[in-house]
Amino acid sequence: MASEIPDIVIGRLPVYLRELSRLSEEGLEITSSHQLAERLGISSAQIRKDLSWFGPFGKQGTGYNIPYLREQLKKILKLDHEWPVALIGAGDLGRALARYGGFTHRGFRIVMIFDNDPAKIGSYIGNIQVQAAENIEEQIRAGQIQIAMIAVPTSSAQAIADTVVKAGVRAILNYAPITLSVQNGVRIQYIDPAAHLQHMTYYLG
Amino acid sequence: MASEIPDIVIGRLPVYLRELSRLSEEGLEITSSHQLAERLGISSAQIRKDLSWFGPFGKQGTGYNIPYLREQLKKILKLDHEWPVALIGAGDLGRALARYGGFTHRGFRIVMIFDNDPAKIGSYIGNIQVQAAENIEEQIRAGQIQIAMIAVPTSSAQAIADTVVKAGVRAILNYAPITLSVQNGVRIQYIDPAAHLQHMTYYLG
DNA sequence: TAGATTGTTAATCGATTAACAATC
DNA sequence: TAGATTGTTAATCGATTAACAATC
Incomplete structure (x- = not known):
């Protein structure tokens, strides 16, 4: 149930989304929790844990498809419309x-x-x-x-x-x-x- | 030792200071953790705990002297100069x-x-x-x-x-x-x- | 004094991290 | 296959709250 997801987790999603957009602009298609973590100065475990509240978005051994994860985060944050x-x-x-x-x-x-x-x-x-x-x-x-x-x-x-x-x-x-x-x-x-x-x-x- | 005070506590001090300034403008001389808590939408226990990291600033039975507490918070936050x-x-x-x-x-x-x-x-x-x-x-x-x-x-x-x-x-x-x-x-x-x-x-x- | 409020302790609650099986 | 990374669990860490003795 959505209402039990910690507010502090919700607050980090826009930061993840922002960094994914940057990665996308840099021409990348795939990223990992480690790459995101280093860029954001937080732990990769936290990123994986945060995302896992909403579903499995990545692929073992590979990481996350950037366009797909952006879409998913936008949907979660209700940003699929203006x-x-x-x-x-x-x-x-x-x-x-x-x-x-x-x-x-x-x-x-x-x-x-x-x-x-x-x-x-x-x-x-x-x-x-x-x-x-x-x-x-x-x-x-x-x-x-x-x-x-x-x-x-x-x-x-x-x-x-x-x-x-x-x-x-x-x-x-x-x-x-x-x-x-x-x-x-x-x-x-x-x-x-x-x-x-x-x-x-x-x-x- | 100052460095062990949680950063999240430091981040609330400016909010306390801001509200104390407002109380002061309203002509009040004394406040309590309960009054501050109600105005800020947080618990009085949290306010007392946060302040107790830096010293005893209040008086049992009475509360806090607003000008004095403002001065102390300004000193803690190094706001005694511009x-x-x-x-x-x-x-x-x-x-x-x-x-x-x-x-x-x-x-x-x-x-x-x-x-x-x-x-x-x-x-x-x-x-x-x-x-x-x-x-x-x-x-x-x-x-x-x-x-x-x-x-x-x-x-x-x-x-x-x-x-x-x-x-x-x-x-x-x-x-x-x-x-x-x-x-x-x-x-x-x-x-x-x-x-x-x-x-x-x-x-x- | 009686009532009120602090400062502090201990308990509770919640968030972060480490570790690893699963698996791509 | 070998190497890499996820998703998840359990442990750790830290923050908040409840409660109350001290005391103004």
């Missing part, structure tokens, strides 16, 4: 995210952008027009959007989270440096660069 | 990072920015002038910079990492979606929003 994403916040960070080219070939497309600044509403970022924040709930519901990226000031992040969840969002990528409170069943991932830096300074001389 | 940071890459993301206001009050200041695009070299982002990438090694060495943020295309990320490490950098915040290979003693933290999104789609219907 996910529409709502972006809340059109400041510097929001605009950088909207222009970032790395989402599409990995399964995501920003389809709506919101801000509460009258100077930004109506303007275009790429080919998407920034909408008023008051339309968030209606638009997300109408578009049946399940994923939102929050790139607003800390002071409004919780209210925005409440709004998007009410509208049906079930996965939030939160760039505001604050722990959000949401109902059960809603997933949140946090991106807080300052926290990452603070984690590393502990080890600096 | 860290100069080199930013490599002045594209959309680099510019958003350079303008991000959230670094300074958490212990970091971007003091140099590099790019290899002649159209960007010499231009200003805030009050910092973008320098040519060929100056990276010399400038980082001269400034004795220990922390770098990498916001360059995937194809050049490893080469940039090699360069900054050669120049003396010991902590890298990497925004390129690639696992970097560096010598022992160099810390890396990864920020890959697409990977975070892929982690969450596993759970979506």
